[in-house]
Amino acid sequence: MEELGKESLKLILSNQVQTTFDRKLNVADQKEQGSIRRAENSNNSSSNVSFLYTSTCSTTNVMRVQESTSSLYTARTLMKANRTSDAWEHLRSLFSMQGMNGYMPKYIFWNTNSEEENISNEIFYNGTSIPRYDSFVDTSLMPTNYQPCPKTSKEEVQLESKDSSSCLDFSGNNLHIDEMDISSSGRLSALPIHSTVLLEMFYLSNQTNDDLLHLHWYFERIYKMHNYWMEHVMKFCSENLYSKRYDGMRKPCYNIIHPFESLVPMSSPQWNDALSYINDIIEERGWKPSRHINISGFNLDEYTRDDSSYEAMVYLMECQTNATIARASDSNSTQRKTKGNFENMLLEHCPFAMLDISHLAVLSKSHKDLNAIAWILHESHSRNAPTKTQLLMIENWIDLTSDMLARLIWDDNSSFSSKNLQFTASGGNNASKYHYNYTGESISIYGHNAADLLIGNERLDNDNFNDNVLLPILDRKANYSFNCESHPFILPSFSCSNANENTSIFVEPIMNYWLAAGLRRNDAYGLATYIEDMTLKLFCSSTNSTYSALPATSFFPSLSCGDVQFADRFDSRSGVPLSSELCSQSNVLSASVLYNLAIQDKPFSYHASPPIQRAWVVVLLTVEIILALSIGLSCLLMSLNLMRKANQDANEDGENADLLEGEENGAVIENEDILSEHSSGDNSDQYQTFMQSFMRNFMSPS
Structure with missing residues (x-):
């Protein structure tokens, strides 16, 4: 398996791009940026700022494009390969375009004004499904709090109650992103899987103090992103979940406002149903795209053969761009920037939104991983550990999204289903004045029963898990089965009953990777191993083996690998790449999946020092x-x-005592001498008289 890992890493490293910006900084900026040397005799000084990222595939026309999910899993792979510095640099470049309110775009476009980039009459980069940078509104026209470091006064920042730290990088330096040739995908948002990947990156790292500092810094950024999703985009979901109001009285609960934000493949028949209202608007208005929809650059199987759904997706992209530009030029834009809800404004003009089940499952899992990161930081004795308010907020988000997922179970068909929001037009016949009101929601008739596997819950009801998840996947007689007849490769990205003769059913390596991980979290190790082995087999062609020593897997004892195929989609019937385009066959995200399947993760653990x-x-x-x-x-x-x-004091006391004693003895002797002198005459006469009297008495007869 190591040879497969080496091939995967080789492709990833070959697509790494380091871009450098030369900027002119005035003296004030130089004072603000402590790491930049101040010019002594000049008012201006040049400064170089470099970013490292990996493009989505090996075609030159997208070498300046950084896609969020692909970049995250590239960083995970680099961390696992012990390229720690490069891994953190990939996150640094990705978060450089995070909005002040936490918003993260799906795409970042680097050096868009370079000579290689030119104005095109096509909407997508040729041979890819990536919209061109000029298909989106310029970042400077986005609402202020959606910009990474907007040109705004401190008073404006305080007015919007936004944290200006979003202008700073990990080292605390102001990057001045607004001065660089970088743009993003407008309001087309990234899949919120950042905390899941960040947690795994930390587990795979050496867990040094520097890694812990990076973990804390990105925790704060990702917490802000989760707050954006739960308290801004999905702020009415809690009210809708626990309220008994009728649809007409409810406020909209959604998580995506464009199909490109969903994990559901563009070829899924789900979009025929979800985009039907947009198709009606297109027909009513007679809308035509402003630029060529270069569908000839795609394999037709990538999107539904019904061009109306594809056109509806392009219509929504143009509609949101035009609505954003109109909002920026509105005479009341200042008031609307501070008080309006940007997403609700977009829905008024571009009436599409969904409560997407797969997106919700990823967000729910990310909440749990964000909570795990918070407790790691708490146990690390960091001075900047998450606050109790943050911990409680994350727990509330976990409870809410878990309840929302539980309510989306479609018991009759053993499937999880998304909800399509419904709108009605209001306000005149002039197309430019059209406004749409939210009127309710409907259950999608196309279910995805793999959503629970992405959640990663500890299953409490074994029967419920088997009935609602495992059996529909395996049982060919079940509705929405993923085990299609004459399709030996699993798991297809949508169920067999959703397929039709005009739509190819395909397998996406990244989905299999997520599903296998979810199965392992739910103790379904056998099926998880089978899916992983099947995915490895897809990557390996049936040609003569190049790696003859490649170990066999548990389900494929004769597995050998010829030319490794880094395709983003494989036909579930034949196992061959679905598209012959170079970008599709040199997909960096698929290379990351293969590396992480071929090279086992070390045990995930953290012991607080x-x-x-x-x-x-x-x-x-x-x-x-x-x-x-x-x-x-x-x-x-x-x-x-x-x-x-x-001792000295004792000796001195002894000498003094001797002197005193000598003086006293001298005085006694002197006194005795005096006494003896005094008594020498008189006493002797008395003594003689006494003795004479005594002798007379003694000698006389009785």
């Missing part, structure tokens, strides 16, 4: 020992000094 590093522990212990020895030595010296002084 002590509040201080071992080196600092040694330093502190050494300092404490030195202090203790110093104190002990000081006490010893003090004791010796006291003892010496005590």
Whole structure:
């Protein structure tokens, strides 16, 4: 398997692009950016800012395009390959275009004014499904809080209550994105899977202090993105979920406003149903695209053969661009920027929105992984650990999205289903004045029963999981089965009953990768392993084996690999790449999937280190020992000094005592001499008289 991993990494590295911007900074900017040397004798100084990213495929016309999901899994692969610095740099470039409110675009376009880029009459890059950069509104025309670092005064930032830290990179330097030749995909948003990939990247890293700092920095950015989704885009979902109001009284609950934001393949018949109202508008208005819809550049199987759905997607893209430009030029734009809801304004003019089940499942899983990151930071004893408010908010998001997914189960058909929002027109016959009102929602007749696998819940009801997820996938007699007859390769991206003769059923490696991971989280290891092995077989052609030593898998003991095929879609009947276009067959996201399937992840775990590093522990212990020895030595010296002084005092006291005793003895002797002198005469006469009297009495007879 290592050879497959090497081939995958080789393709990824060959598509890496490092772009450098030369900017002119004035003195004020130089003071603000501490890492930039201030010019001493000039008012201006040049500064180079570099970004590293990986293009989506190997064709030169998209080498300046960075796609969000592809970039995230490229970063994961690089981290796993021990290219830590490059991995973090990929995230740095991706988050450079994050809006102040947390919004993340699906595409970033680098150096759009270069000589290689020219004005085209086509909407998509030739041979790809990627819209050209000029299909979207310029970033400067987006609402202020959707811009990464808008040209705005501090008063405006405070008025909108936005955090100006979004203008800074990981090192705290202001990137001045507004001065660079970078643009994004307008309001076409990225799949919110960032926290899931970030958590796995940290587990795969060496978990150094630098990795922990990156984890905290991106946690704050991703938390802001989740707050944007839950408190801004989906802010009415909680009210709708627990309210008993009728549809006409409810406010819209949705998570995508364009089909390109969904995981559902563009060839799915779901879009015929979901875009029917847009098709009616196109027919009523007689709309024609402003530029050529270069469908000839695609394999027709990539999108539905019914061109009306494809045109509806392009119509929505143009409609949202025009509505954004009109909003920016509105005389009341300042008031609307601060008070209006940008998404609701777009829906008034471009009436399409869905509560997409696959998107919701990814967001729900991301909430759980964001919570796991928060607790890692909490246990790491970081001074910047997440606040209690943040932890409680994330838990509320988890509960809400889990309840929403539970309500979207379609019990009669054992399937999860999306909801299509419904609108009605209001306001005149003039097409430019058309406005649309939300009137309700309808259950999509096309279900996706794989959504629960993306959630990653610990299943509480084993029977419910088997009945609603596993059996519909495997049982060919079940409605919405994913185990289609005469289709040996699983899992197709939509169910067998949704297919028709004019639509090719195909397998997407990234979906199989997600589904296998979800099955493992739900203890369905056998099916997970089978899907992984089947995906590996798709990547390997049936030609003569180049890697004869390639280990066999559990389900394919004779698996060998010839030319590795990095296709983004494979035909579920034949197993061959669905498209012959170079971009489709050199897909970087598929290369990341193959690398992560071929090279096993190390066990995901994190053990919090002590509040201080071992080196600092040694330093502190050494300092404490030195202090203790110093104190002990000081006490010893003090004791010796006291003892010496005590001895000196004792000796002095002895000498004084001898002197006093000598003086006293001299005084006694002197007194005795005086007494004896005094008593020498009188006492002797008395003594003689006494003795004479005693002898007379003693000698006389009784």
